[in-house]
Amino acid sequence: MQYEALNLAQGFPDFPADPRLIAYVNEAMVEGYNQYAPMSGIYSLREAISGKMEALYGARYDPDKEITITIGATQALFTAITAFIYPGDEVILFKPAYDCYEPAIKINGGIPVPIQMEGKDFHINWEDVRKAISPKTRMVVINSPHNPSGNVLSEGDMQQLQALLKGTDILVLSDEAYEHLVFDGHTHQSVAKFPDLASRSLLCASFGKTFHATGWKMGYCTAPEELMGEFRKVHEFNVFAVNHPTQRALAKYLREPENYLQLPKFFQEKRDLFLSAVRQSRFKFTPCKGTYFQLLEYEDISGERDVDFAERLAREFGIAGIPISVFNTGQLDHRQIRFCFAKKRETLERAGEILKKI
């Protein structure tokens, strides 16, 4: 990094993955699982995902035909877009948006139709969505818990989306990379919970985010059989098979539900530790509802543009965050910086000390 600042910018943990999970990978390698895995992923992992989806969302996904293991959520998203978006197709997405959707749409000849979310908490105005739907709309991309805002879609939001799409052949691409990171008693509203949405959705998830191993690039996609068939036509020739020993390890680890059920508490404690220090600073905030990102507002400190303020934070104060305007339509700037709190206690305390001095 240019200024060697404390890095709370990029979304990855600075603490290790569970040594047990790492041991499972090692075991799988020693046991000889070092050759190609099946194209759609090993059955035991797909079965474990299916069991988790049923337990958490009451949804039944057939491990054989409706689940595919991918190289992280990113590949799942790209493959889903490539399988369904043809030149001239319109794809509705919400700004601020994670940065991999629009390039994937464009490379396939699709037309991104961005809708700016409203307010400093970034909520969807469903009337805007109704107006944006056209005969060319092929897909709507949603992301909850939401990067970069830390907001989550409510049950009401999901019902509005379901009602808007009823009777159309519009697909939903649901990026649920942070499905287990939801706080303060909120619950994750997966598309899998809403039958009419589930029937038109490709759901993408990330083991890297879930199990503090972003460098492994492991994820998956679930979708009804007909959609998954199309997804696999692209996956087969773009990826063929995903890292085998890691799949063995994840299959075993997923069968211990505590490994993901304890995540909301684990990350909420980190968020609260971070916020207890920020409370003594001049930054303002609303605690995030999900993800491991917290937005801090600095309008009481400076009138600078957020890109300039973020640059100065790194240069003068030695802390790096991400200015939110870069994810917005027309660089809309609410004077907010995103900080990642997936960090060990010492890092969060150091961050707190720095932020209090600004």
Ligand code: PMP
């Ligand atoms: N979606 C969102 C919203 C993300 O924040 C990220 C990671 N930053 C991804 C997808 C990509 O996940 P993966 O590393 O599993 O490809």
